[in-house]
Amino acid sequence: MTIHFTLNGKETELNVPPNKKLSHILRDDCGLRGVHPGCGKGQCGGCLVLDGKNPVYSCLIPAFMANGKNITTIEGFVQTPLFGIIERGFKRAGVILCDFCAPARVLSLGAIILQGRNPDTAEILDQIDIVKCPCIGPESLETGIQIALEEHYARERR
Amino acid sequence: MNEKRFREKLAGRIRFPEDVSSKKTLFARALRSPYPSGTIEKIELPPLPEDAFIMDYHTLPGSKTFQLPLGEMPLLTESRISYRGEPILLVGASREEELNEILAGISLTIIPEPELPPLSLDQRENVQYERHFLRGEAEKILEKEDLIQDEDFFVIESQEPSTRLSAQVSCQKEGNRYIIHSVNQWPSQLRKNAASALKIRRDQIILRNYPHDNNQESRLWYTSLTACHAALLCQLSKRPVRFLIDEEENRLLTPARGKTEIYIKGALSSEGDLLALKVDFALDVGAFGLMTQEIIDRMTLACTGVYQCRNLEITGSGIRTNRMPTGFFSDLNQAPILFAVESFTNNLIRLGGFEPYEWKIENRIRKGNLFLGESTLAKPTPLLKIMENLTTSSDFQRKHTSYQNLQDQRLSLSENRESFHRGIAMSLAYSGNDFLYNHTDLTTAAVRGVLDKEGYLQLYLPIQPGIDRTKKRWAQMAASLLSLEGPDRVSFFFDQEKMNGGPLSAGRSITHITRLIELCCENIQKKRFRDPLPIDVTKRYSRQESRWDKDKMDGVPFHSLSWGGCVVEVEIDQESYELKMRNIWFVLEAGLILDEPSSRVTVERGLYLALENSLGKDWQKRYKFPSYQVDFISTGNTPQGLGGLVQSLFPPALACAINQASERKGYTLPLEEGLLTEDDRQ
Ligand code: FES
Ligand code: FES
Numbered sequence: 001m002t003i004h005f006t007l008n009g010k011e012t013e014l015n016v017p018p019n020k021k022l023s024h025i026l027r028d029d030c031g032l033r034g035v036h037p038g039c040g041k042g043q044c045g046g047c048l049v050l051d052g053k054n055p056v057y058s059c060l061i062p063a064f065m066a067n068g069k070n071i072t073t074i075e076g077f078v079q080t081p082l083f084g085i086i087e088r089g090f091k092r093a094g095v096i097l098c099d100f101c102a103p104a105r106v107l108s109l110g111a112i113i114l115q116g117r118n119p120d121t122a123e124i125l126d127q128i129d130i131v132k133c134p135c136i137g138p139e140s141l142e143t144g145i146q147i148a149l150e151e152h153y154a155r156e157r158r
Numbered sequence: 159m160n161e162k163r164f165r166e167k168l169a170g171r172i173r174f175p176e177d178v179s180s181k182k183t184l185f186a187r188a189l190r191s192p193y194p195s196g197t198i199e200k201i202e203l204p205p206l207p208e209d210a211f212i213m214d215y216h217t218l219p220g221s222k223t224f225q226l227p228l229g230e231m232p233l234l235t236e237s238r239i240s241y242r243g244e245p246i247l248l249v250g251a252s253r254e255e256e257l258n259e260i261l262a263g264i265s266l267t268i269i270p271e272p273e274l275p276p277l278s279l280d281q282r283e284n285v286q287y288e289r290h291f292l293r294g295e296a297e298k299i300l301e302k303e304d305l306i307q308d309e310d311f312f313v314i315e316s317q318e319p320s321t322r323l324s325a326q327v328s329c330q331k332e333g334n335r336y337i338i339h340s341v342n343q344w345p346s347q348l349r350k351n352a353a354s355a356l357k358i359r360r361d362q363i364i365l366r367n368y369p370h371d372n373n374q375e376s377r378l379w380y381t382s383l384t385a386c387h388a389a390l391l392c393q394l395s396k397r398p399v400r401f402l403i404d405e406e407e408n409r410l411l412t413p414a415r416g417k418t419e420i421y422i423k424g425a426l427s428s429e430g431d432l433l434a435l436k437v438d439f440a441l442d443v444g445a446f447g448l449m450t451q452e453i454i455d456r457m458t459l460a461c462t463g464v465y466q467c468r469n470l471e472i473t474g475s476g477i478r479t480n481r482m483p484t485g486f487f488s489d490l491n492q493a494p495i496l497f498a499v500e501s502f503t504n505n506l507i508r509l510g511g512f513e514p515y516e517w518k519i520e521n522r523i524r525k526g527n528l529f530l531g532e533s534t535l536a537k538p539t540p541l542l543k544i545m546e547n548l549t550t551s552s553d554f555q556r557k558h559t560s561y562q563n564l565q566d567q568r569l570s571l572s573e574n575r576e577s578f579h580r581g582i583a584m585s586l587a588y589s590g591n592d593f594l595y596n597h598t599d600l601t602t603a604a605v606r607g608v609l610d611k612e613g614y615l616q617l618y619l620p621i622q623p624g625i626d627r628t629k630k631r632w633a634q635m636a637a638s639l640l641s642l643e644g645p646d647r648v649s650f651f652f653d654q655e656k657m658n659g660g661p662l663s664a665g666r667s668i669t670h671i672t673r674l675i676e677l678c679c680e681n682i683q684k685k686r687f688r689d690p691l692p693i694d695v696t697k698r699y700s701r702q703e704s705r706w707d708k709d710k711m712d713g714v715p716f717h718s719l720s721w722g723g724c725v726v727e728v729e730i731d732q733e734s735y736e737l738k739m740r741n742i743w744f745v746l747e748a749g750l751i752l753d754e755p756s757s758r759v760t761v762e763r764g765l766y767l768a769l770e771n772s773l774g775k776d777w778q779k780r781y782k783f784p785s786y787q788v789d790f791i792s793t794g795n796t797p798q799g800l801g802g803l804v805q806s807l808f809p810p811a812l813a814c815a816i817n818q819a820s821e822r823k824g825y826t827l828p829l830e831e832g833l834l835t836e837d838d839r840q
Contacts, residue, residue, distance in 0.1 A: 034170020
C-alpha cells in the first residue's frame with residue numbers, strides 16, 4: 001500500500017506492505033538507523049519515536065496506521081535546539097547509557113519538554129520507565145532530566 | 159567519554175552489527191529445540207527456494223564442537239537434545255519473510271525424554287565436578303561446641319538483564335577473510351572457534367568488535383557461538399549474513415545462573431570465636447557443565463569468608479541439568495554463597511548475644527590469618543577502614559543497638575505498639591580478580607609500547623575500553639612515567655590479532671592492562687638511556703602456576719582482591735507490612751578508581767541486579783529504586799575489578815536488616831514473600 005506521512009518534517013510517500021511495522025519501515029525503507037527495535041512487542045522502548053509530541057513504540061504501528069502521522073525520529077530531533085539541551089543535561093549528570101538505548105532516552109525526555117510539562121520526580125520516573133533499561137538505575141538519568149528542564153525553562157523565561 | 163562520541167551516541171549515529179547489510183544479505187536464524195531433553199528422530203524440510211541455505215551437524219565443514227578452556231558443547235546438535243533452545247539447524251534465505259516461512263515449514267520430530275533430575279543437595283547423579291576442602295577438625299568441633307546452629311539456604315535461578323545489543327552478529331567475506339561484526343568480550347576465543355568450525359586459519363577470522371554495553375562482562379561465550387553460526391552460513395552461501403535473534407533467543411543467550419542450595423552448620427564459642435563451619439553447597443550448572451571447575455572452586459573459596467575460622471569443611475558440587483549451558487555470572491557466582499554465609503554468621507553472633515559491629519571488628523580476617531584455603535593472608539585488608547567508614551556514614555552502631563532494644567522489648571512484651579519496625583545490618587565481602595584456573599586462553603594479556611624518535615608513545619592493547627576516560631588516565635600515567643611532554647603524546651591502537659587477550663570477565667582486564675602499560679613504560683624508561691630510539695617493548699601477563707596449587711587449594715589464587723562492605727536500613731510498616739529501604743551505604747575498596755562516574759554506574763547496575771535477586775523479578779512494581787551512597791576508598795595505585803561486590807554484599811545485609819525489623823529470617827533468594835506478611839514462618 002502507499003502511505004503518506006510526515007517524517008522529520010518532510011512529506012513522505014512510501015509503498016510498503018500494509019502490515020510492515022513502522023520501526024522496520026523507518027530502518028529498511030528510510031535508512032534511519034537510529035531506531036533500534038529490540039523486542040518488537042512494545043516492551044523495551046528501543047524503537048521509540050515521536051508521533052507529534054507523544055512518544056510511541058514504532059514496533060506497534062503497522063504501516064496502514066502510520067498513514068497521516070507526523071513522525072520524528074532521533075535523526076530529526078537532532079536538528080532541533082532541544083537536542084543540545086538534553087545532551088548537556090545528560091553530560092552534566094554523568095549519565096552513562098549504552099549506545100543502543102541512548103537515542104530513545106533522548107526522545108522520551110524530548111517529549112516532556114515538547115509537551116511543555118514541568119514534571120515532579122514521580123512523573124520523571126514514569127517517563128524514564130518508557131524505555132526499559134535493565135542495566136542502570138534511574139538516579140543519574142533523573143538528575144540529567146532535571147538539569148535539562150531547568151536549562152530549558154530558564155531559556156524560555158529569558 | 160569524549161564529547162563527540164557522546165553526541166554521536168545520543169544522536170543514534172553509532173552503528174551496530176545489525177546495520178551491516180547489503181542487497182546480497184542473507185538473513186539467517188537457528189532452528190532450536192522446543193524441548194529441554196530428547197532425541198531428534200526426523201527432520202523434514204519444506205521445498206526450498208534456490209537461494210536458501212541449510213546447515214546441520216553432518217554438513218558442518220570443520221570442528222563440530224565449540225571449545226572453552228573448561229568444557230565444550232556441540233556447535234549444532236547431532237541428535238541428543240540437552241537444553242531447550244539448543245541449535246539444531248542453521249537456515250538462511252534472501253528475505254526475512256522467506257526465512258520465517260522456511261522455518262515454519264520444517265517438520266521436526268523429537269522424542270521427548272525425561273529431564274535430568276533437578277538440583278538438590280542429596281542428589282548425587284550427574285555431578286559434573288565436586289570440590290572437597292578440609293581445614294582443621296570441623297566435624298569434631300561441630301559435635302561438641304557450645305553454640306551450634308545449622309540452616310539451609312536456597313537461591314533460585316536468576317538471569318542477567320538481556321539487552322539486544324549484545325546478541326547481534328553479522329558476517330561478511332572479504333578476500334579470503336571473514337569479517338565478523340559482533341559485541342564480544344573474548345575475541346581470541348571467538349576467532350579460535352570460528353576458525354576451527356570453518357576449517358580455516360585463525361588469521362582469516364577478523365572481529366569487528368562493537369562497543370560493549372553495561373552487561374557485557376558476564377557474556378563469556380554467548381556471542382561467540384552465534385558468531386560461529388553466522389560465519390558458517392557466510393562460508394556456505396558466499397554471501398554476507400545477518401544472523402537474526404528474536405527476543406526469546408536473546409533471553410536464551412543471556413547469562414543465567416542456576417539454582418543453588420546451601421547447607422551450613424557452625425559453632426561459636428562462649429567467647430565469640432567462630433570455631434568451625436561446615437558448608438555443603440550444590441549449584442545447577444546446566445547442560446554441558448561449562449566452566450564448572452572455575453565456578454565451583456570460586457564458590458568454595460567464597461565459603462571461607464572474611465572472618466577468622468580455623469576449622470572448615472566445605473563440599474561444593476556442580477550438577478548438570480537440562481537448563482541452558484551456564485555462563486559466568488557478573489557476581490562471579492559468589493553472591494549465593496555470601497548470602498548464605500553472611501546471613502548465617504549474623505544469625506549466629508546474634509544468638510550468641512554479641513554486638514555485630516564489635517564482633518566483626520574483632521573477628522575480621524587480618525594479615526597473617528589463614529585465608530582462601532590453606533594460604534595465609536600476606537597483606538593487611540582494608541576491612542577495618544571499610545567498617546569504620548560504614549558506621550560513620552550510616553550511624554550503624556547506635557541504630558543497631560536502639561533497634562535491637564526495641565526488638566527485644568517487642569519479643570518480651572509480645573505486644574506491638576509501634577506503627578513501624580526498623581532494622582539495620584552490615585555485610586562484608588571480598589572478590590578475587592582474575593580467573594582461578596591458569597589456562598592461557600583465560601589469563602593472558604599483552605601490551606606493546608613503542609617510543610619513537612620524536613618522543614611519541616604508541617600503545618597497542620588487546621581490548622578497547624568502553625570508557626574514554628580510562629584511556630585518558632592511561633595516557634596520563636604513561637606520559638608521567640616516561641616524562642613525555644603531555645598525555646597527547648600517547649596514542650592507542652587496538653590490536654586483537656597480536657595482543658591476544660583473555661576475556662573481560664572476572665574483573666581482570668582493566669587491572670591487567672593498567673599494570674602492563676606500567677611495566678612497558680618502566681621497561682622503556684630503563685632502555686632509554688642505553689638503546690637508540692625507537693624502543694619497542696612487549697609485556698605479557700600470564701600467571702605463574704606455582705602461586706596457586708588448585709588441588710590443595712594452597713597459595714595465592716587471585717592476582718588481586720577487592721573488598722567491600724554494605725549497610726542496609728529498612729522499615730516495615732506494621733499495618734501494611736510494606737517494606738521500605740530507608741537507605742543503603744556501600745564502602746568499596748577496588749584499588750585505583752580510574753573513572754569515578756563509570757564506577758558509580760557499575761555500582762548502580764550491581765545494585766539493580768542485587769535488588770532483582772533479592773526481591774524478585776517484578777520488584778520494580780512494588781518498590782522504588784532506593785537511595786544509596788557509595789564511598790570508594792582507594793589504597794593501591796592499580797585499578798581492581800568492582801566485580802560483583804555489590805551483588806554479593808546487598809542481599810545478606812537486606813535479609814538481616816529485615817530480620818531485625820520483623821523477627822523473621824530470610825533463607826531464600828529472592829526473599830520469600832512470607833517474610834513480610836503476617837503468616838508466621840518460624
Ligand atoms: S521494539 Fe518496540 S518496544 Fe521493543
Ligand atoms: S539497555 Fe542501554 S543502558 Fe541499559
